[in-house]
Amino acid sequence: MFRSYLLSTIRIMQRNLSYVLLNVFGLTISVASCLMIFLIVRNELGYDSFHHKASRTYRVTMHALDYNPSVSMAIAPALRNDFPELENVSQVWYRNNGMVKIGQQRFPADGFLFADGQFTGIFDYQWLQGNPRTALSEPNTIVLTESIARKYFGGKDPMGQLLNLDNRLDLKVTGLIKDVPGNTHLPFGFLVSFESIRKDLEKGSAMREFYAIMGGNTYIVLPEHYPVAKLESRLPGFITKNWGADIAKEATLPLQPLRDIHFDQRYLNNSVSPTTSRSTYWALAIVALFIIITACINFINLATAQATRRAKEVGVRKVLGANRPQLIRQFLGETAFLVVISLLLGIIIAYLFMPQAVNWLDIKLDHTQIFQPVILCLVLVLGLLIVLLAGLYPAFIQSAFKPVLSLKSSTGNNFRGLTLRKSLVFVQFAASQILIVGTLIVARQMDFFKNQDLGFNKEAVITFDLPDESKQQIIAQQLANDPGIKDLSFSSGAPSYNSSFAPFRAPAIGLTKDDVTEIKFIDEHYTDMFGLRMLAGNKIVKQHENDTTHQLVINETLMHKLGIQNPQDAIGKGFIASGEPVTITGVMQDFQSESKHKKRRPCILLYRADRFFSASVKLQPQHMRETIARIEKVWTGLFPDDLFDYEFIDDHIAQFYKQEQKVYTAFRLFSILAILIGCLGLYGLVAFSAVQRTREVGIRKVLGASIFNIVGLFAKEFMLLIAIAFLVAAPVAYYMMHAWLENFAYHIGINAAIFLAALAVSFIIAGSTIAYQSVKAAVANPLKNLRTE
Structure with a gap:
């Protein structure tokens, strides 16, 4: 019996090779994608879980x-x-x-x-x-x-x-x-x-x-x-x-559970490694779910489309004595055969491409984990679910054909109008539009991170530590005439670096409880080199170490904390910082010293040469590598026992959003795959629809229909489904992405343009998918179609 089913399955697949290839390719890509997503999500959500005492371990904070x-x-x-x-x-x-x-x-x-x-x-x-x-x-x-x-x-x-x-x-x-x-x-x-x-x-x-x-x-x-x-x-x-x-x-x-450290964003900018939200990776798991559902929908749609071709086969089998359970087993067996092939190919593809995906996502993950028992069990369960989800409905539908109607070929006319197929395509389009909206919003937020005004100029600036701050002037003198250097500044850290904090209060205005402010010690070149904008008062200038009066510039956030609204009114005002009274001599516009996950902190800028542990150099855009080599030579001559280690400020800022960049890359990769799988199913449906409507197309052309009319005939049904799916997908996508954006103190707004762009992309993708088959049907010779139908 099994041998008979197997031989029958192979013969049927040989006769319907395009159908088999579409299904196997779609399922293979979906299995490979889901395996990779599962490994990535398992890795990211399992931070520090490999320690056997993890559940009882806490960090004292x-x-x-x-x-x-x-x-x-x-x-x-x-x-x-x-x-x-x-x-x-x-x-x-x-x-x-x-x-x-x-x-x-x-x-x-x-x-x-x-x-x-x-x-x-x-x-x-x-x-x-x-x-x-x-x-x-x-x-x-x-x-x-x-x-x-x-x-x-x-x-x-x-x-x-x-x-x-x-x-x-x-x-x-x-x-x-x-x-x-x-x-x-x-x-x-x-x-x-x-x-x-x-x-x-x-x-x-x-x-x-x-x-x-x-x-x-x-x-x-x-x-x-x-x-x-x-x-x-x-x-x-x-x-x-x-x-x-x-x-x-x-x-x-507070006692912080070990397994929560990576996800606890209260400690965001003080952690050794960047933190993230668990919901981010659950969202990636939802993408995997969309991919599998899309692949199953493809299978069901293509199988039901094929059912019209197999109506006579079912009728003959029933006339020869086959009962419905036997036909169900036959059709489920065919599905299982395709699924097994897809699973094997999916595992191979995931194994081969996992190293590249890991490299794109910048994570440490061994691709051999695919062969761990838990992963193989997941593959078996996934295969069983696909067989049940994708195979049961077509099996029951096809096995229910009545022999008389099947042999008269009337089943196809009735079956073609099934509303389930439209419903499944609707779900597919809705899922694709949610992914498109999500990807567009993540892309815009990442662009906001990288390109939004930070309040200072970060382009072509490197920073490096000074082992001995007393040699600042020697470095400045030796680099003064270097043609590759625009400017040089010494400080306790560039604007995007923070290491010193202090309590402050202002009892005169009722601020009696200590708050916290960042302190940056800067030289006279710092303000101009980084393009910091003064709103009132004077910028920091060089001071002699014996000066008894100190310049003190504050940022807008600290000014507002002190209850002052006008920068000019802040000049000369005093408050207490680190237990000492200080007087404001200048106010500068806020700049971003931390990531946009948190709101900007109050900040104080002071001149204090003995705290200049860092140098920042603004480079000319030409020949930067040679300029850095010359800087290293000067630095090594002064500190021969130390190693020159520099960092571009751009790279440092990028580390703030390392986790978000991982997610963005993953969303782009897997969303494209999900949309590709959906396009395969849509392509197959249009192809079978074109075959079923060959005579209709021929008659329409004979009666004067243009190519545009024929293409519209195939497109209008799917375009209407896209529009209806959009009405469902838009609020779901808005809710999900609004929740994700709430993780950041500064983020983009979600406007109508994003959703209109997603709708336009959906139409373009669907239109491109439909175009080939519908144009092919439209340009075919109508006489030949009517003669061979």
Whole structure:
């Protein structure tokens, strides 16, 4: 019986090769797309879930004037002392950059951690060499990741090797681990024992004072079945005991679940890795659902269109004794055969193209995960769902044909008017329009990120750190006559970098509770080089270190916080910053120092040469590479023991929106695939419709119908469906995209132009798909059609 069904299926498919190819191609692309989306969504939503203690691990954060993921280094020892029941307490200090020296070789170190001995008891990494319990317990020890070890030592065994970090620490390699997975909020290249820097930290206030925050993070693991609320209720008393009741009144220590860190946007601009919203990736999962539904709709529509051709076959089979269950099994078997072929091809295509997709999306994801048991089970379930969704209806319809009517060929005339096919095409168009609207809005928001006025000039500007701020003037003198340099400025950081914050208040106007302001220390060139716009008063000029009066320029946001509306009225006004009275000498227009996820902060600009840790250089657009090489030569001559590491401000700003760029790329890729699959189905429907209406087209042409009339005959039904689908898709798309835009403090507006553009794109796509087959039918010889029909 099975052999008979199989042979029959193969013969039928040979006779209907175009139908088979359309269905297999559409299903293959949909399966491959869904597999890739599933792996991407699983990876992104599974941040830090690979640690076996993840459900009991929390990051201890601080909330005073703002949410800060960092706490004082003094918190961890106090927690160990006051809460001995905690399973683990670990403190780490993340560094964005540094320099590693091995012999005469120097390497940039981008992203590494100082971690204590309990770190490896909380976070699970795959150890290749070394003992995770002791590798970081002693000072001057380091654990390398596999790729970093290969970079530093080539094929040599790294264990026991020595290296120098930042010309300060001589470290011995005591461990080797696999590269850190990409879906972690703590990406690092190597781990340095916290004991290596503990003594230096103890000399200052870092290990004692509550507000001595240097960028360190503290993690705890609760005992099993220990409610987190119980610990949270005891933390105010913990603060009072160790640092006093006054601090306990103004600050709290929120416990942030490890698996929420990547998605908690309250801490957005202080996190080591960019945060995002979970809903963003659920939206991508919805795209996968649209893709599968579209493919199933194609299958059903093409199968029902084919049913008219197979009406006589069904009639003959029934006359020869076939019953309805046998016919249903036959048709389901044909569907299953196509689905199995599509699944196999889809897996192969996903495997081959996954590395490219991962590269486009800038994520770490091993494409061999496609062959994990859970993924293969998903493929089987997906295949079964497709067989049931796409195969059942056509099977029941075709098996229900009555033999007499089928043999008289009357079934096709009745079947052609089925409303289900129109309903399915309607759903398909609605889904496509939602995707088109979503993609257009994401594209416009990304353009807003990149091109909207930030309040400062960022073009062709590089920035780099100064190991010794006392050599500023030497650098300025040596670069003064370089033809490739437009301007040079020293500061604590370019406009899009922020590192210093301070409390401020103004009791005279009733602002008695501290708020937070950013502080930037800038030189006299900063304002002009970055094109900052002064609204009132004077811009910062050079000051001698012995000057007792300080210039202080504030931004618009701080001015409004102080209750002043007119910039001119702000000049000469005073308030208290960092506990000291200050007087305003200038007001500048706001500029964007953080991403557009958050509203602009209050900001103070001061001249203070001893805080100029960074240089910014505006380059001439020609020969920038050669100019940077000359800057590096000057820099290296002054700091021979350090490594020149620069960054374009454009690239730094792009990092703010790294997650959104991933999503935009994914939406573009998979939305195009979903629309392509829909076009395949539409193309097939028009093709079969043209075949079924061959005689009608011939008669119309004989009676004088033009090519335009014939094309309109095929197009009008589908164009009407597009218009009706738009009425449903528009409000759904508006609701979904409005919710997504609410994640940003600054975003575009959703206007009618976007929806009209989506409707126009839908018409163009559908019209282009319909055009080929309808024109082909329109230009055919009517006499030949009438003779062969």
